Amino acid sequence: xxxAVAALCLVLVVWPGTAAAEISESLRxxxxxxxxxxxxxxxxxxxxxxxxxHEGKIFHGYTAWTVRWQFRWWEERDGRxxxxxxxxxxxxxxxxxxxxxxxxxxxxxxNRYLTALQAxxxxxxxxxxxxxxxxxxxxxxxxxxVSCRALEVAANNLGQRLLxxxxxxxxxxxxxxxxxxxxxxxxxx
Numbered sequence: 276x277x278x279a280v281a282a283l284c285l286v287l288v289v290w291p292g293t294a295a296a297e298i299s300e301s302l303r304x305x306x307x308x309x310x311x312x313x314x315x316x317x318x319x320x321x322x323x324x325x326x327x328x329h330e331g332k333i334f335h336g337y338t339a340w341t342v343r344w345q346f347r348w349w350e351e352r353d354g355r356x357x358x359x360x361x362x363x364x365x366x367x368x369x370x371x372x373x374x375x376x377x378x379x380x381x382x383x384x385x386n387r388y389l390t391a392l393q394a395x396x397x398x399x400x401x402x403x404x405x406x407x408x409x410x411x412x413x414x415x416x417x418x419x420x421v422s423c424r425a426l427e428v429a430a431n432n433l434g435q436r437l438l439x440x441x442x443x444x445x446x447x448x449x450x451x452x453x454x455x456x457x458x459x460x461x462x463x464x
Contacts, residue, residue, distance in 0.1 A: 297361070297363070297411075298363045298365065298407055299363075299364050300366075300367070301364075301366050301367065302367045302369070302400065303367070303368045303369070304369050305368055305369070305371075306373040307324055307325060307372060307373065308372075309321045309323070309324030309373065311376035311385075313378060316463065317384055318463065321335045321372050321462070324372060334454065335371070335460075336370065336371050337369070337370040338367060338369045338396045338399035338403075339367075340366060340367045340368070341364075341365070341366050342365050342406055342407045342438060343363070343366075344362070344363045344364075344411065345361070345362045345363075346361040346414055347359050350423050351419075354421065354422055355419050355421060355422075356421075356422055356423035356425070356426045357418075357419035361411055361414045363410055363414075364407075367404075369396045371392060371393060374389075388461075388462055390459075391455060391458055391459030391461075395452060395454070398448060398452075399445055402441050402444050405441070406437055406441035409437050410434045410437050413434075414433060417429055
């Protein structure tokens, strides 16, 4: 399960030259506590501990990401405008459970589940990374335009469209994988 958040970016005027790109990325893991008690199921323990709720359902893992872009341009004397630089930032935060239990069998089952769950959430991060790369590349490939305002609108519209495509790709991936259950991220009831 994922949600992408986009931000329109600042535009600054700089010197003329060849357009340059830069992508920076951060990946952070965040954990919530889940306590397994003897006689209860792992599923019950994770459901009780999970803070992740979406459309009335409980999820055990969540990947939130944002892509921000900041471009610079050069305005010619005739008003035409071209990009000189773009910096794209991707921030990914993956939330996963951290189990406390005294049962060895529960710990073993949890570790297997967590490996599959984390792999699924990393697929969401991969989609976000591809979106950031496509946005960065797409903005830099924009041609010179009649005005800097037109260039700004074109760049931000492109970024927003590519973010929407990434969100749709995530939804398709979740449907195809059953939110990771077909990838091994499933616990018995």
